[in-house]
Amino acid sequence: MEVAVLPMTVPCIALTAGLIVFVTAWCLVLIKRNITTTPPCNKADARLPPGSRGLPIIGETLAFFARSPSLDLHAFFERRRRRTNIILEDLIVSLDPDVNNFVFQHEGKLFQMWYPDSAMKIIGADSIVTTLGSLYKHIRNLVLRFFGLENLREALLHEVQKTAQASLLSWLNQPSIEFKEAVSSMIFSVTAKKIISYDSATSDGKMWKHYDAFTRGLLSFPLCIPGTAFYKCIQGRKNVMKMLKELLDERRTKAGGCPESIDFIDVLVDELKEEKPAMNESTALDLVFLLLFTSFETTASAITVVLTFLTNNPKALQELTEEHEHIQKRKADPNSEITWEEYKSMKFTSHIIHEALRLANIAPGMFRKATEDVQIKGFSIPKGSKIMICPSAIHLDPVVYKDPNIFNPWRWKDIAELVGSASRDFMAFGGGLRLCVGADFAKLQMSIFLHCLVTKYSWKAIKGGTMVLSPVLLFPEGFHIQLLPKA
Numbered sequence: 424m425e426v427a428v429l430p431m432t433v434p435c436i437a438l439t440a441g442l443i444v445f446v447t448a449w450c451l452v453l454i455k456r457n458i459t460t461t462p463p464c465n466k467a468d469a470r471l472p473p474g475s476r477g478l479p480i481i482g483e484t485l486a487f488f489a490r491s492p493s494l495d496l497h498a499f500f501e502r503r504r505r506r507t508n509i510i511l512e513d514l515i516v517s518l519d520p521d522v523n524n525f526v527f528q529h530e531g532k533l534f535q536m537w538y539p540d541s542a543m544k545i546i547g548a549d550s551i552v553t554t555l556g557s558l559y560k561h562i563r564n565l566v567l568r569f570f571g572l573e574n575l576r577e578a579l580l581h582e583v584q585k586t587a588q589a590s591l592l593s594w595l596n597q598p599s600i601e602f603k604e605a606v607s608s609m610i611f612s613v614t615a616k617k618i619i620s621y622d623s624a625t626s627d628g629k630m631w632k633h634y635d636a637f638t639r640g641l642l643s644f645p646l647c648i649p650g651t652a653f654y655k656c657i658q659g660r661k662n663v664m665k666m667l668k669e670l671l672d673e674r675r676t677k678a679g680g681c682p683e684s685i686d687f688i689d690v691l692v693d694e695l696k697e698e699k700p701a702m703n704e705s706t707a708l709d710l711v712f713l714l715l716f717t718s719f720e721t722t723a724s725a726i727t728v729v730l731t732f733l734t735n736n737p738k739a740l741q742e743l744t745e746e747h748e749h750i751q752k753r754k755a756d757p758n759s760e761i762t763w764e765e766y767k768s769m770k771f772t773s774h775i776i777h778e779a780l781r782l783a784n785i786a787p788g789m790f791r792k793a794t795e796d797v798q799i800k801g802f803s804i805p806k807g808s809k810i811m812i813c814p815s816a817i818h819l820d821p822v823v824y825k826d827p828n829i830f831n832p833w834r835w836k837d838i839a840e841l842v843g844s845a846s847r848d849f850m851a852f853g854g855g856l857r858l859c860v861g862a863d864f865a866k867l868q869m870s871i872f873l874h875c876l877v878t879k880y881s882w883k884a885i886k887g888g889t890m891v892l893s894p895v896l897l898f899p900e901g902f903h904i905q906l907l908p909k910a
C-alpha cells in the first residue's frame with residue numbers, strides 16, 4: 424500500500440462529457456481496483472489510502488495528461504489499477520467501483536458535489552454544480568420540465584426529428600463535413616431553441632461563435648493572457664454571458680407570451696420576479712450557460728463516437744439499419760414521424776449507444792467532497808477530502824465486461840435494462856442524486872439521429888476518426904465524412 428500525493432494540474436470533464444476543465448490542485452491519488460475487502464473497522468484502525476507523491480511541484484501531472492493513443496484504460500489509471508493505492512489530502516482518484524458506488528449512494532449525506540475553483544471559473548461560480556439541498560432540487564425540477572420524459576415525448580421528439588432531417592439534407596451535397604462540428608451545431612439549434620428561443624435560421628450566429636471559441640479553449644493550457652486559447656475560452660464565456668444577460672433583461676420588461684412559446688429563460692424570469700425568488704440572477708444565468716453548453720458538446724461527442732464505431736463495424740451497422748428499416752416498413756405512412764412507441768422499440772440502437780458510451784468514457788471524472796469523516800473498505804477518508812470518481816475502471820474491467828476494449832453492442836442483450844440510465848457497472852451519466860439531468864434527452868437525440876441517418880443515407884469516411892484519451896476524449900484530426908444518398 425502506498426500513498427500518492429500529486430500536485431498536479433488536472434483536466435477533467437466536469438459535469439458531462441463536455442465540461443473539460445483545467446484545475447490546478449494538489450492531489451492525492453487514490454486508485455484501487457482491487458482493494459481487499461477488510462472487515463468493518465474502527466475509525467482508529469482505519470488507514471489513509473496509500474500512494475506516492477510525484478515530482479516536486481508538478482507531481483504526476485505529466486503522466487495524467489499524457490495522450491493515450493486508444494480508448495483502452497488510460498495508462499495513468501491502468502498502472503494504478505494493479506496497486507492498492509488510495510488518496511490522501513485534497514484529491515482521491517478512485518478507480519474502485521465499490522467506492523464509486525458508495526460515494527454516489529451517499530450523495531448529499533456523506534459527500535457533496537465539488538469542482539475545483541478553476542473549473543468553476545469556467546462553468547460559473549453560481550452554477551447548478553455549487554447548489555445543494557432544496558435549491559438544487561428546485562433547479563433540477565425546472566430543468567426536467569424541459570428535458571424530462573414528458574416533454575421529450577410531447578415536444579422534443581418532434582423537434583429533434585425535424586432538425587436531424589433538415590441537417591442531414593443540408594450536408595448531402597458537400598464533399599466533406601467535419602462530423603462533430605456539424606452535429607454540435609445541429610444539437611445547439613434544438614436545445615438553444617428550447618432554452619432561449621434561438622432560431623438558427625435568423626440568428627447572426629454570434630452566440631454559436633462565442634460558444635465555439637469557449638469549447639476550443641477548454642482543452643488548452645490554462646494561461647489566461649491575450650492570444651492564448653484559454654484566454655479566448657474565457658472571452659467566449661464572457662461574451663455568451665453578456666448576450667444572455669441582455670436577453671434576460673429584455674424578457675423581464677416584456678409581458679408574458681403565449682404558453683406554447685415559453686422557453687426556459689421565460690421560466691427563470693418568472694422565478695426572479697417572485698417576491699422571494701428561490702434563485703438569484705447569477706444562478707439563473709450560469710444555469711442557462713451550462714445547459715446550453717453541456718447539451719451540445721457531450722451529445723455531439725457521443726454521436727461522433729457511435730459513427731466512428733459503426734464505420735468500422737459493418738455487422739453492427741447492418742443490424743442497426745435493419746432495426747430502423749423494420750420500423751419504417753411497419754408504418755402506414757412512411758413519411759409520418761417516429762412515435763414514442765417506435766422510439767422505445769429501438770433496442771439494438773440503445774445497445775449501440777450504451778456500448779459507445781461505455782468505451783468512450785466521455786466524462787472521465789466526477790468530483791465530490793467528503794462532508795464527514797468516512798470509512799470505506801478499511802480506509803479512512805477524512806472530512807473535506809476531495810474525490811475524483813473514474814467510471815472507466817468499471818467500464819473497462821474484464822471481469823464485468825468480457826473483452827472490454829472491443830466494441831460489442833450485442834453484449835447488452837444479456838445485461839438487464841438500465842433503470843434511470845445508470846447502474847453500478849455503467850456510470851457514463853454519473854449516478855445517484857446527481858445523475859445527468861439530460862441523459863434521456865441525449866439518448867433520444869442519438870437514437871432519432873441514427874434513425875434518420877441509416878434509413879435515408881450512407882456515408883464515406885474521408886479523414887480522421889481517430890479517438891484518443893488525454894485523459895478526456897479527443898478527435899485530434901476530427902472525423903470528416905461525406906454523406907451520400909442511400910443506394
Ligand code: HEM
Binds near residue numbers: 719721853858
Ligand atoms: C451523451 C451525453 C451526455 C453525457 C455522457 C453526460 C454525462 C454527465 C455526467 C457524467 C454527469 C454527472 C456529473 C457529476 O456527477 O459530477 C452529468 C451531469 C449533468 N448533465 Fe449530462 N451528459 C450528457 C448529456 C447532457 C445533456 C443533453 C444535458 C442538458 C440537457 C446535460 C446536462 C447536465 C447537467 C445540468 C448536469 C448536472 C446535474 C446535477 O448536478 O444534478 N447533460 N452529465
